[in-house]
Amino acid sequence: MNISGNTIFIPGATSGIGLALALQLRAKGNTVIVGGRRTDLLDTIAAEHPGIDTVEIDTADPASITAAAKEVLARHPDLNVLVTMAGIMRAEDWRRPESFLATAEATVTTNLLGPIRLIAAFVEHLQAQPDATIMTVSSGLAFTPLKVTPSYNASKAAIHMLSESLRLQLAGTSVKVVELEPPAVRTALMPGQETSEFAMPLDEFVTEVVALIESQPDAKEIQVERVKFLRYGEARGDYDQVVATLNAADPHGK
Structure with a gap:
């Protein structure tokens, strides 16, 4: 992915990593469209950051994705980058089925079906562009469980x-196709995470991400240094130790 000259849609970017990344990519010379469910936040972003476009979208709702895709492509026919940022993270206790099933279903709908539906809505258009990117967003926890x-x-x-x-x-x-793999970052994704000493400061994370995109335009995975402990435990042969360390150190794992 080139660092500049793109038209980028980031659904799920009204706060946290998504918004911080949108602002830094805009500063690098890209046209950026921010998507989100809350129109009040979208209005604030548009007012505070002239030049950033906004589109209402609920990535858990297939009809909303379809409508938003049509709106984005009508206003930005040169769109060439999709970042599937939207996601939720909630604690579950699988010893009590009545307490976790609805949360589990909502997580899968937002975190997996949402990106699948987003990619389905844009992939044909992206293939018609001379240079395009789909950036997915996984996590260090894709490789080491909390x-x-x-x-x-x-x-x-x-x-x-x-x-x-x-x-x-x-x-x-x-x-x-580029996969962004964040570690824990100081956002509101989980209660207490914004002030967690275990989590990486948001500005530090996004600055490193943008630097990696700029220095490694052909990268398949965007990995800040802090996520490599989780990402490569199995390859290093210390997976069990990584799992134990993560779940002992992270306050959300207690």
Whole structure:
């Protein structure tokens, strides 16, 4: 992915990593469209950051994805980058089925079906562009599980394998598939995460991500240094130790 000159749609970017990434990509000379469910946040972003376009979208709703895709492509026919940012992360206790099933289903709908439906809505258009990118968003937890978030871990592992598979299918087209793999980052994804010492500062994370995109335009996976502990435990042969360390150190894993 080139660092500048793109038209980029980022659904799920009204806060956290999505918004921070949108702002830094805009500063690098890209046209950026931010998508989200809450129109008040979209209005605030448009007012505070002139030049960033906004589109209402609920990635858990197939009809909303279809409508938003039509709106984005009508206003930005040169769109060439899709970042499937939207996601949720919630604790689950699988010892009590009545307490986790609805959460698990919502997690899979947002974190896995959402990106699948988004890619389906844009992939034909992207293949018609001379240079295009689909950026998926998995997690370090796709490779090392946090015990309190089973469905989140599973959904992100599925995104990793989806990314690997799409890259194979889209080989020979103009579309690159890039997987962003965040560690824990100081956002509101989980209660207490914004102030967690375990989590990486948001600005530091996004600055490193943008630097990696700029220095490695052909990268298949975007990995800040902090995520490699989780990403490569199995390859290093210390997977069991990584699992134990993660679940002892992360306050959300207690």
